[in-house]
Amino acid sequence: MNQLTPPEGVATYLTSGGLEFWMDYVQSGAPYFAPTIRTSDPKISIVFIPGNRDTEEAYLMRYQGTDVTFSKPSASMHSHSDELDQLRNRNPGYDFVLSWIGREVDWVELIDDDSGSRIHRVQSAQKFKSLEEQYALIDTFCELMSWTKHGAKLMALGGFPENKFEFEKWAVGLDVLLKQRLAKGEFLN
Numbered sequence: 001m002n003q004l005t006p007p008e009g010v011a012t013y014l015t016s017g018g019l020e021f022w023m024d025y026v027q028s029g030a031p032y033f034a035p036t037i038r039t040s041d042p043k044i045s046i047v048f049i050p051g052n053r054d055t056e057e058a059y060l061m062r063y064q065g066t067d068v069t070f071s072k073p074s075a076s077m078h079s080h081s082d083e084l085d086q087l088r089n090r091n092p093g094y095d096f097v098l099s100w101i102g103r104e105v106d107w108v109e110l111i112d113d114d115s116g117s118r119i120h121r122v123q124s125a126q127k128f129k130s131l132e133e134q135y136a137l138i139d140t141f142c143e144l145m146s147w148t149k150h151g152a153k154l155m156a157l158g159g160f161p162e163n164k165f166e167f168e169k170w171a172v173g174l175d176v177l178l179k180q181r182l183a184k185g186e187f188l189n
Contacts (some may be wrong), residue, residue, distance in 0.1 A: 003040045011158025015143045019023065019044070023148075025156035031107050031120050032060070034153035037144045046144055048152060049122060051108050058105040059145070060122060064139045069105050069124040070098045070141060085173060095170035097176055099136075101187060102126045127189045134187060142172040 002119040006012050006022040011022050020040040028050035037046040043065065049058040050162040051074070072084050088165070091097045107120040128134035147155050149170035154160065159167030181187065 002042055004038060004042050005040070006038070013147055015140070019140075021150050023146055023156040025152050028110070029121065030109050030118075037148075038156075046141065048111075049105055049107050049109065051106060052117075055108065056100070056103075057104050058103075058122070059141075060124070061137060061141045061165070062135075063140060065143065066125050066129065066133065066137065067123070068102055068128075069100075069122060069139065071100045071105055072096075072098050072101055090176050091173065093171060093172040096145065096172045097175055098173070099175040101164055101178065101182075103172075126187075128187050129189055131185075131188060136181075138174065142174075145172045146170060 005025075006020070008164065010022045011023075015021065021037055024036045024038045026033060026035060028048075033107065034050050035048040039045060043062065045062045047060040047062070049069070054073050056071045057122040058069055061068050061070060062159050073081075073082070073087065087097050087099055101138050102124045104124060107122050109120060111117060119162055128153075146169040149168060152161070154167065
């Protein structure tokens with residue numbers, strides 16, 4: 001198997017299964033140029049899809065030939081809805097909760113010449129090939145995302161350089177309502 005190696009100076013992490021990963025921190029641009037969690041397996045990565053304050057937070061998981069989006073409501077939802085509070089209340093014990101899988105999402109590309117932005121639609125698989133793929137992909141996604149608590153840049157650096165704050169993981173999971181849909185087989189071919 002071909003393996004990727006992290007660039008020099010970037011913090012690396014290991015999954016419970018021994019897969020090495022790191023944050024490839026870059027400024028967002030055209031698809032698919034954005035902060036990306038890369039792994040030693042070139043067929044597994046997570047692209048942080050750039051949006052704006054009104055779009056949902058979205059991530060594109062690339063896993064062994066299947067590309068699927070994970071997303072959650074934007075933090076700006078607090079200003080006009082209690083959806084985020086409901087999501088947190090339904091899912092105690094998680095710091096970061098995803099509420100949707102497989103939705104088409106917008107990639108917002110900011111244009112350098114001050115002309116605004118371009119919107120690109122990011123397609124997603126709507127179904128998993130098997131139950132094994134469904135749970136392997138979801139488990140890998142949650143484990144890779146657990147080191148993003150303090151943001152992509154700090155994940156790349158491996159923490160808070162030269163200060164007293166401890167760099168820690170967070171608990172990443174799926175909304176109980178989404179888990180119910182997964183358990184019913186709604187996302188299987």
